[in-house]
Amino acid sequence: MKIIKEALFDVVVEILVALGENPENARIVGDNFCFADSRGITTHGSYLLTPIYKRVKADQLTLPTETNTVIDEGAIFVIDGGDGLGPVAGQKAVDIAVDKASRFGISQVMIRNTNNLGSLAFYTERIAKQGMIGVMSCNAAPAMAPWGGAEPFTGTNPIAIAIFTGKDLLFSADMATSVVARGKIRKAARENKSIPEGWAIDVDGNPTTDPNTALMGTVLPMGGAKGSAIALVVDIVSGILSGAEHAPNIKSFHSPQGKTGIGATLIAIDIKKFIAVDKFTAIMEDYIQNLKSMKKAEFASEIFLPGEIEKNRELESDKSGIILMDAAVDVINHYLDELGSEKRLESKA
C-alpha cells in the first residue's frame, strides 16, 4: 500500500502522544520513522510502534521521554536517555555534537539508558548537513557470535557515517556489522529458500545454509574476525564507556523483558576547522565523479555512493508515496483504534 509521508507522520505522532510522549518529542520520532520507511528500511520505521506499544503497556518504556545530562566537559557529553524513546535522545545528541564540534573541531556525545534509535543515518545525515562528518554506532541485543565463538554475544551493532558533500546527495553509509541482517534470513525461511554459506552458523558453530537452522544459531560478522572486532569495539565504546549495558546483558527491544540498556556513540567532525569548505566540496565533487565513472564490474550497471540507493528510494517515496505492507498499515490502524483516535492510515490512491 502506498502512503503519503505526511499522513504517516501524523499517525505516528498521534499514537506516540496517546501513549504519553509529548508532541515535540513525538515529532522527532515521527521524522525518524518516516525517514526509514521512505527509504525502504521498514524494519527501522513505523514498524517500531509495535515494540513501543508493547513496552509502554508493560511499563518498560518511560514516556514522556526525559533526557538528562550526565557529563558535559570539553568536547564530550554524556546523555541519560531516561529509558525513553531513542530518537529523542539521538536528536539531542546531534544538536550537542554539532555545537561542540563547531567549538572544538571534534566532539563525542554518548547516550546511555536509551532504547532502539531507529535508523542511525537519520542522525549522521543531520550532522553532515551542517558541513560536518557524523559517525554513530550503538549496541544491540545478542545476535552474533564473535569470531571463533558459537553463541550470540554482541548485537549486529551498526555503524553509520555521513559526510557533507555540498550537494543534496550526501556520502552516507549505514551498516550492520554482521554479513546480513537477521531479517534477510527470516525472509528466506518464510520463502523456503536456502541461504548462502557464510551468513550464519548453527547452534554448534557449524556453517549452515538452512535459514531455520541459522535462526536458531547466530549470524556471522562481516569480514570474519574483522567485523567481529568492530562489533566488539562498538559494544565496548557504546555500552561500557557510556555507562550503558553491554553484551550479553542488552535485552531485545522487540519483546518487553526488561529495560534494553542500549548505549550509543555519536562523533561529529567540523570540516571547516581542517580545510576551506569550498575546497573540500570541490575535491569531493571530482572524487565522486571519478568513483562513479570508473570501469564497472560485470555484475554492476552503476557504482552507487553509499546511501545513494536509499536516497533515490526516498525521492521516489516523496513523489509516489511510501510503500508499506497492508498488514503493517492494519497494525497502525489497530493501535489508533485502541488508543481512541479516529484517525486512520489510508492508501494514497
Add this chain to the structure above:
Amino acid sequence: MKIIKEALFDVVVEILVALGENPENARIVGDNFCFADSRGITTHGSYLLTPIYKRVKADQLTLPTETNTVIDEGAIFVIDGGDGLGPVAGQKAVDIAVDKASRFGISQVMIRNTNNLGSLAFYTERIAKQGMIGVMSCNAAPAMAPWGGAEPFTGTNPIAIAIFTGKDLLFSADMATSVVARGKIRKAARENKSIPEGWAIDVDGNPTTDPNTALMGTVLPMGGAKGSAIALVVDIVSGILSGAEHAPNIKSFHSPQGKTGIGATLIAIDIKKFIAVDKFTAIMEDYIQNLKSMKKAEFASEIFLPGEIEKNRELESDKSGIILMDAAVDVINHYLDELGSEKRLESKA
C-alpha cells in the same frame, strides 16, 4: 633466522642515521619496525628499509624528518609530515592526541604529506597504554576496487583500534579494509595454489581463483559494499580532510615514482573523562573472560582477543628472537655494507 630484537633495533637505527635521519627519529622508526617484525607482521617491519633506501637515493624522501604544525585549535591538530618517515610524524601525533584528549575528552590529529606509517597498532597501543582508546587509519596506493567497480581506486586503507584494559594484553584490532592483504595472494602465486573465490577480481571485474589473474586485477573489500564504504571513508578523512592526497592520486611507497602523498587520522578518547578507570577495567576483565570462555565454533580451539595472537608472537620473539627470512637479513647487511657500516645482523644462535 632468529634475531635478537635489540640487535635489529641497532642496525635499523644505524642504517637510517647513515641515510640522513637524526638519531632520535631513527629510534622511533626502529621501535616501530621491531614492533611489527616481532609480531610476525614482517611486511611492516624492517623490510620497509628497502623502499626507504630506494626513495632516499632517488631524492623522494626527505631526511632528517622535519614535521610542522599546520593547525592547532581546540581538540584538533594537523601535522605536516615533511615528506619524511611516517613513524616520526605518527609518534608526534600520538603525543599530541594523548595531550589533547586528556584536556578535551576526545582529540583528532591528522597527518598530511607523510609516508608509510608501518604498523598502525604501534600508535594506537601507545595511546591505549595511557588509559585511553586510540583509533587510527591511513590511506594507501590504489589496490582495491570500490563495490561495483573493476579498477583499483582506494588502497586497502587500514584501520586500527586499541583499547586500554588495565592489563598487559590490550584489545588491539589492526585490519586492512580488503578481504585479505595482497601479500597472501602473492604467496599463493609463488606456491602455485589457487585462492578462494571472493578475495579478488580480474581486470574485467570477474571473480577469479587464479592468484596471477588476481594480482593483475584488484583485491576485494571486506564485507563487499560495507568494506568498500569504510575504505572510502578512510580515504576521504585521511586524504581529503587532512589536505593530503587521495585515491587514486596516492603513489605506492614501494617504488620511487614520486611523493606518496599519504595522509592519516588519529583519534584518542580519554576513558577517565567518561567513567572511573577502575570501574572500566573491572567491567573489561569480566567482558574478556565471558568472551573467551564461551562455547567455541568447531574450527576454533580458542577465542582470541583482537591483537592477542600478535601479542603472543611478540612475547615469543622477545624470548627466542625475531624470525626473519635469511634473504631479508642479507638485504639489511647489504645496506649496512653499502653505507660503510661495519655492523652486521647475525643469527641469535
